Structure formats: structure tokens, C-alpha cells
Amino acid sequence: MVPFRKMHGLGNDFVVLDARRTDLPISPARAASIADRRFGVGCDQFILLEPGTDGADVFMRIRNPDGSEAGACGNATRCIASLVAEETGAGRVVVRTIAGDLPVERLPGGPKGELWRADMGPARLGWQDVPLARAMDTLHLPLAAPGVADPAACSMGNPHATFFVPDLAALDLGAIGPALEHDALFPQRANIGFVQVLAPDHLRLAVWERGAGLTLACGSGACAALVNAARRGLTGRRATVTLPGGDLVIEWRGDGHVLMTGPVATAFTGSLDLQAYPS
Structure with a gap:
């Protein structure tokens, strides 16, 4: 049996498994099955924690309920930072994703006495960055x-x-x-x-x-x-x-x-x- 934690940020919910010390056989199909709200635990995103390296405290792998991999998830980033901070006592945590490193810090004043502020990195505004299928002004899409x-x-x-x-x-x-x-x-x-x-x-x-x-x-x-x-x-x-x-x-x-x-x-x-x- 493998322990998991069900977390959420404003109801955006996640099943979190920890593979930092033990390798877990999580395929896209298995992640999708666990994320299923009728036949699994149910969540908006499935999160697998992997070891952090080179300045990151943890690597967060994100899968959608259909098994596809997501590059970033702001609510999950805050949740995972809070877990790592609980373990280490640190007030600042760097969460690595396939889209880059996201620094997160604890702030006072939330419902339970604290909030979490994540630096989600720079907004990318070019059509290639989104990406879009062809060159165009990203401020006004023909859609x-x-x-x-x-x-x-x-x-x-x-x-x-x-x-x-x-x-x-x-x-x-x-x-x-x-x-x-x-x-x-x-x-x-x-x-x-x-x-x-x-x-x-x-x-x-x-x-x-x-x-x-x-x-x-x-x-x-x-x-x-x-x-x-x-x-x-x-x-x-x-x-x-x-x-x-x-x-x-x-x-x-x-x-x-x-x-x-x-x-x-x-x-x-x-x-x-x-x-x-x-x-």
C-alpha cells in the first residue's frame, strides 16, 4: 500500500503521491485511473513528487485526469510547497516543474494563519510561446x-x-x-x-x-x-x-x-x- 494525501487550493484538488525516496510505477494510464472521481480517488490533477536537484527542493510532476502531462499548476505549487515547508521548517521552497522552477514563500494572514505566494515565472506573450498554430498577435485571437x-x-x-x-x-x-x-x-x-x-x-x-x-x-x-x-x-x-x-x-x-x-x-x-x- 502506498500513502497519499488529498489536497486542494480553493477546491482545485489533487491526489499527491511521494516518490522522492521510493520509485513508484505511475504511468499516464494509472494516474488517470486514480484521478477518476467514480472509480479512483478523484482529483483535478494527479501530483507525483520526485527528488529535487540543483537548487530545487522538490520536483512536481503534474498529470491531468486524462493522463496528459501539465507544465504548471499554481494551486498545486502552493500545496506542495506547504508540504515541504512542513518537513523542513523553511519559509521558502523552490518547486521544480517541467516548465521551470517556482519559488514559493509563506506569508501571514490566511484562514489558518498563513498564505502562500508563488512566483509563477514570467508571462510569455509570443505566439510561439503559447503556442499557437501560426503567427499572430496574441492580444487578439481570431476565435x-x-x-x-x-x-x-x-x-x-x-x-x-x-x-x-x-x-x-x-x-x-x-x-x-x-x-x-x-x-x-x-x-x-x-x-x-x-x-x-x-x-x-x-x-x-x-x-x-x-x-x-x-x-x-x-x-x-x-x-x-x-x-x-x-x-x-x-x-x-x-x-x-x-x-x-x-x-x-x-x-x-x-x-x-x-x-x-x-x-x-x-x-x-x-x-x-x-x-x-x-x-
């Missing part, structure tokens, strides 16, 4: 679906397209999200954000996540939403982003890096028989 049009795009370690809408509640996100995720404009698919600007420092956001569907919170999507809103002149470079699961504070620094602040939580712990899941 539309019922009720939405003219998104902006950027990469936060994974591809994001952000639509700005007058009334988020009026959209059928479950109907339009899948087609937008798989549009030919996105050779690696994309996370699709839908944003209602409430004030120059307040956004409301829902995200159809690549490989996962609608989630209660998407940290990298919140970063992309603020960056794209600021690029459009709709907000400043710092805002509260309200998601279905709660609030994140996002800041796009002058050096291009995007900071994300929010809480973390452990829902429960347990153990898994890995052989009960397809290899």
Missing part, C-alpha cells in the same frame, strides 16, 4: 464561440486563452469549453478562461482546464487572466481574482514575473493499492 469572441492568449508554463465577457453567469461553459480547448489554433490544446471585469482591481473568472474541464479554481488561469486584462487596459497589474472556489491575489511585476497568493488545505490522507489500477 469565437456562442457568447464569446476575441480572446487574448499567453503562456504561464501552459497555454491559456482568456475571453472577456459582460456576464459570466450567462455563459454555458460546459457547452463551449471543450470545442475551444481543442480548437486547431492550439496545437497543444489550451486552458480557456472566461473573465468578467468587476473593477480595475477585481476580476471574476471561470476556467475550462485542458484535460480536466471546469474546476473550482485554476491558479495559472488566474495569472493569465490578470496579465491579459492588464494588457488590454482593463485592470492594473494587481487584482483579486474571484474563482468559484474563492479568491487569489495576482500581481504582474514590472520584471514580467507573475505572483499568485492564496491558501492551501489538506482534505484527507489514505493509502492506495497501486496494482488495483491499470498500469
